[in-house]
Amino acid sequence: MFLFATLAEATQYVNFTDLMGEHSEIAFSVFGLPIRWYALAYLAGIFLGYWYLLKLIAQPGAPMARRHADDMIFYAMLGIILGGRLGYVLFYNLETYVRKPLEIFKLWDGGMSLHGGVLGVLLAIWYVTRKEKLSFLRFCDYIACVIPFGLFLGRLANFVNGELWGRVSDVPWAIIFPRGGDMPRHPSQLYEAGLEGLLMMAILAFLFWRTDARYKPGLLVGMASIIYGVSRFVVEYFREPDVQRMNVVEATGLSMGQWLTVPMILIGLWLVATAKKRRQRVEPIAGPDAVA
Secondary structure, three states, rough: HHHHHHHHHHOEEEEEOHHHOOOOOOOEOOOEEEEEEHHHHHHHHHHHHHHHHHHHOOOOOOOOHHHHHHHHHHHHHHHHHHHHHHHHHHHOHHHHHOOHHHHOOHHHOOOOOOHHHHHHHHHHHHHHHHOOOOOOHHHHHHHHHHHHHHHHHHHHHHHHHHHOOEEOOOOOOEEEOOHHHHEEEOOOOHHHHHHHHHHHHHHHHHHHHOOHHHHOOOOHHHHHHHHHHHHHHOOOOEEOOOOOHHHHHHHHHOOHHHHHHHHHHHHHHHHHHHHHHOOEOOOOOOOOOOOO
8 A cells, every 4th residue: 555655646647637637527518508428428329329220120130120229219218317327226325315315316416327227228128029019039139239339438438537436556557536535546447448348349249240149039138248247247356346335345245236247147148048049030020031
C-alpha cells in the first residue's frame, strides 16, 4: 500500500481528470440541458443493434420478419430500462430504496443492473414470441448476437463517467479515479468492454456467419451467456465490489456480480450442450428459403 501511494504521489499513473476532464460524464448541452454519455450509449447500442438485427434476419431461415424486429426494439428498450433499474434496486441497493422508494425513479442518478436488463429483455422476447407464435429460443439467438453492441458502449460510458472502477493496482495502465480516492486502480470498465463487448461480438459473429449455429436453437444465446458469465466472473476479481454488497464478499468470498453470473453460465452450458438435439428443418418467417 505504501508503495502504491508513493508511486501515485510521484504521478507515475494517469489521473482520470487529466485524461477525461472535470465533467466527463456530459457529452454536450442542448439549451442548457446536459446530455450524458450514458444516455447516448444506451441509444447508440439500441439503434446499432437494430441495424445489425436487420442484417441478420435478411439471411435464409430467419425466425422473424421485419415487423417483429420493429416491435422488438420498442419492447427491448422497456425491458432494458425497467429491468435494469429494478434489478439494481433488488440485487444491489434494496435497503436504501425501501427507505426512500421515490428514489427508484431517479434514473439520472445512476444505478442499473445488467443482469436485471437481461431479464427485462428476456421478458420482452417472451411477450413478442408468444403474441406472434414465434420460436422463443431462435428469437433469443438472434437478439443475443446484437447485445454486444450495447455492452461495449455501456462499459465505455461507465469509464467516461469515472464509475465502477477497479481495485487498487500497480499495473502500468492503472488510473487514479477522482471518486475512487488517491490510489491507482484497474480500469476494469475497459476490461469488460473488451470481453463482454468485442470478444463476444467476434465469437457470435463467427458462429452466425461461418457456421450453422443459427439453425440449432439455443446455441447462440447459450454461447452469449457463457461468454458474458465467465468474463464478468473473472473481471470481478479486478473490479471494486459494490459497497452496498460488501457483506456478500465478506461472507462468501465472491461478489454479488459473480453470484449473479453463476446461473447464466450454467444455463448457457446446458443450452449449448443440448442445442444439437433441437436441430430441425427451419422454415423462414419471411422470404422463400427453408433450411434443412
